[in-house]
Amino acid sequence: MKYVSAFFAIAFGLLVLAGYFVPVLEPLQALLISWAGILLAVASLIGVFNLITVHGEKIRSREKNSGYSSLLLVSLVLTFLLGLALGPSHPVMQGVVESIILPVEASLMAILSVTLLYAAIRLLRRRVDVMSVVFLLTVLAVLAWSLALPPYGELALFGNTLRPWLTQVLALGGARGILIGVALGALTTGLRILLAFDRPYGGK
């Protein structure tokens, strides 16, 4: 079984990769990717069952904060039934999204901004080194130089010269360097999987 799954993974991986370079294989590549899309949709359903199992287990074993799990399951079932009965474009379903899900996510975003500020303050307590100081000073400089100070507005030297130089030359150069490293890492990781050195699809 181990060899069969590895064979199929390698064969289909190579076919999809070859589709980018050999025009004759493009239709086959599109077909395989569309199959993968269908499998991903099925995976979404499995994911929902996984969510139900995990939270059901929490309720059954009366784990700490299992009340939230009950709330999640009740909301999930209600939304699912409403969606089935009314359809996703019905005003009630739109209302669920716009009145519950979006405000909750917006609240989390607000908490995130405070959390980030707090993390930045805590950074020097956790790691006192040159890079941490440079990181914090850069953040502060970019933020400060982005401000328009009344009544002067944006400070000419900082706003027009130093900030663009810092963000578009130094920071962008560093970001490109990191992205090149990430791209090379992703390339070799993909090749390892294509050669079955790593098998995220199971097997010893």
Next chain:
Amino acid sequence: MVELSVILLSLILLLALTFLRRKSPPPTLRPIPALTRLYRAIGLSVEDGSRLHVSLGRGGLLSGRGGASLAGLAMLRYLTERTSASDKPPVATAGDPALAVLTQDTLKAGYEAANAEDLYQPTTGRLSGPTPFSFAAGAMPVVRDENVSANVLMGDFGPEIALVTEAAERSDVPTLGGTDDLPAQAVLYAAAQEPLIGEELFAAGAYLGAGPSHAASLIVQDILRWALILFLLGGAALKMLGVI
């Protein structure tokens, strides 16, 4: 044609170096503090009956972000094999349904490799939420309530990962984090105790002794990086001389 040449060159180098390195001693690598600390966390997890939380983010496997998720899966496999004998098995969260399925499969494979199939629990691989914030909101209680001794965040995240690191900080749980997303890297640099920068995310396997192919990967990356540096410098020099 350039893309195909790079892929073929990498493929040939990876195969050749993996074959050559099969019986070689492990390569000498520069120390990465985050991975040294992870070693200690693995030992601590087995000894004190706590568990590791591995989060693989929300990178879809059909998107360009899948590479980081695959690197996270390799790490999950390694950690599962090493900690399968502990009282509390590692728990893994993902923000993409397909990745959550692979997470369960990887956990199961890790237990099988450690000859501990009976200890595998399917609920240890979880979809914590299908959207960025629901993913973070679902991962936070895992860090807080499930006796976690270390938090390993490896995959594709956005800035919302700060919510998970904050939950870890409040529970006094150390966090090791690496991602392919630039804003999230900046967030992890500030919020995680041990951040992995850039390609260090993909180097973890080589540092943890996951096999000759991982060490070969690092060498291939170095060769390609030097080739790119020479190409960039050569291009700049030719531009200065007015040739191009």
